[in-house]
Amino acid sequence: MNKKGRVIQSTGKWYKVSTDGTVTDCRLPGRFRLDKKEVTNPVAVGDYVLYEIGEDGSGQINEILPRDNYVPRQATHGRRGEQILVANVDRAWVVQSVEQPKLNTGFIDRFLVTCEAYEVPAGIVINKTDLAKGNQMEWVNKIGELYRGLGYPVFMTSIKDEESYKRLRRDLSEITSVFIGPSGVGKTSLLNAMEPGLSLRTGEISSYSQKGKHTTTFARLVPLSNDGYIVDTPGIRELGLVQIEKSELSLYFPEMVEPRQHCKFYNCTHYHEPKCGVVEAYEEGKIHPERYGSYLNMLEKLDY
Ligand SMILES: Nc1nc2c(ncn2[C@@H]2O[C@H](COP(=O)(O)OP(=O)(O)OP(=O)(O)O)[C@@H](O)[C@H]2O)c(=O)[nH]1
Ligand SMILES: [Mg+2]
Ligand SMILES: [Zn+2]
Numbered sequence: 001m002n003k004k005g006r007v008i009q010s011t012g013k014w015y016k017v018s019t020d021g022t023v024t025d026c027r028l029p030g031r032f033r034l035d036k037k038e039v040t041n042p043v044a045v046g047d048y049v050l051y052e053i054g055e056d057g058s059g060q061i062n063e064i065l066p067r068d069n070y071v072p073r074q075a076t077h078g079r080r081g082e083q084i085l086v087a088n089v090d091r092a093w094v095v096q097s098v099e100q101p102k103l104n105t106g107f108i109d110r111f112l113v114t115c116e117a118y119e120v121p122a123g124i125v126i127n128k129t130d131l132a133k134g135n136q137m138e139w140v141n142k143i144g145e146l147y148r149g150l151g152y153p154v155f156m157t158s159i160k161d162e163e164s165y166k167r168l169r170r171d172l173s174e175i176t177s178v179f180i181g182p183s184g185v186g187k188t189s190l191l192n193a194m195e196p197g198l199s200l201r202t203g204e205i206s207s208y209s210q211k212g213k214h215t216t217t218f219a220r221l222v223p224l225s226n227d228g229y230i231v232d233t234p235g236i237r238e239l240g241l242v243q244i245e246k247s248e249l250s251l252y253f254p255e256m257v258e259p260r261q262h263c264k265f266y267n268c269t270h271y272h273e274p275k276c277g278v279v280e281a282y283e284e285g286k287i288h289p290e291r292y293g294s295y296l297n298m299l300e301k302l303d304y
Pocket of ligand 2: 188189202215216232233234
């Protein structure tokens with residue numbers, strides 16, 4: 001008889017599936033892999049599945065239930081298609097740190113575009129504010145204001161500032177969220193701080209590269225005591241944009257949605273074309289130079 005459960009961890013071959021807190025190790029029959037050549041992982045953490053328990057106590061996944069949404073990225077290591085980072089989330093947070101590793105707005109922008117394109121509500125966490133030097137926080141706060149102005153929730157946190165992560169924790173209650181970001185920014189540390197008793201493994205930053213050492217190796221869905229669920233994911237070096245039509249990219253920049261209606265050409269890419277509403281808005285200071293720069297960077301990559 002089939003049971004319904006949620007995938008809380010995936011190691012590639014085995015999936016941990018939870019039903020009312022009881023966890024079963026499940027296998028996935030090969031046919032699911034053949035079905036979906038365009039994705040590298042047919043089942044992702046957060047998926048709801050139907051499974052059956054065999055005589056040896058292990059399970060077999062028989063069906064993957066339709067997803068509300070998912071966060072994809074371009075597959076790495078030269079593989080074709082996309083990798084599903086997580087499925088069925090109410091909010092996806094991109095986590096960055098002020099320093100160690102340095103804040104990367106290009107990463108944030110690629111993440112936000114992905115979430116807009118896949119209709120996943122997004123938010124931004126900037127961690128390690130305690131490492132800011134001199135007037136660095138002024139610049140970081142300006143970045144925060146920029147994204148708030150675009151409608152995204154932004155949290156500044158430090159695991160050394162209890163008030164800061166408690167504020168974020170309130171936004172994680174009663175829903176499923178995910179932390180996604182480079183290695184070493186403190187995704188797992190934030191969870192440990194918010195939920196004492198979790199004791200998830202964290203790792204030092206490499207003193208040579210100032211980056212993390214990929215301490216978290218598998219995505220994992222963790223229950224919080226405020227009835228929230230949060231998925232901790234392994235750090236990712238690159239958030240490769242999935243394939244998007246060049247002329248559609250600007251749809252995923254909230255500040256370009258109105259101006260693009262004034263472009264002369266319906267398939268305008270807002271780069272070299274005359275009478276472009278987006279370039280006009282940019283020249284009038286209505287689109288931030290960093291954001292327009294990110295747009296052009298992404299546009300160029302979509303060429304390939
Ligand atoms: N100063 C400071 N250090 C922090 C903060 N948050 C995390 N760290 C440190 O940063 C290092 C990396 O933290 P992790 O939580 O392992 O980072 P992660 O994002 O989970 O990294 P991966 O699992 O590799 O993706 C650890 O040494 C933490 O103690 C913070 O707010 N301030
Ligand atoms: Mg981690
Ligand atoms: Zn245009």
